[in-house]
Amino acid sequence: MKEIKPFNEISITNLIYYVNKIKTLRHTFASHLAINGTPIFNIQKLMNHKDITMTMRYVKLAPDSGREAIENLFF
Numbered sequence: 484m485k486e487i488k489p490f491n492e493i494s495i496t497n498l499i500y501y502v503n504k505i506k507t508l509r510h511t512f513a514s515h516l517a518i519n520g521t522p523i524f525n526i527q528k529l530m531n532h533k534d535i536t537m538t539m540r541y542v543k544l545a546p547d548s549g550r551e552a553i554e555n556l557f558f
Contacts (some may be wrong), residue, residue: 517541 509530516526527538 511533511542516546517544520545 513530514528516529519521523535523538523542526541527535530538532538
């Protein structure tokens with residue numbers, strides 16, 4: 484297991500480690516939102532993506548989103 488130094492003694496290697504952990508947490512957060520059926524525009528807003536194409540990578544995790552809306556059209 485990698486030894487993690489205190490933040491005041493941080494090296495470039497440790498900084499990269501922390502940044503990667505933060506990116507992983509952001510991605511996991513957005514993935515779980517998509518899996519749980521959160522609308523894509525809400526995910527975009529929560530992730531602070533300026534362009535919807537960045538958020539579209541999470542659409543594949545919720546392939547049935549929108550299906551209920553279409554099924555509700557047909558009584």
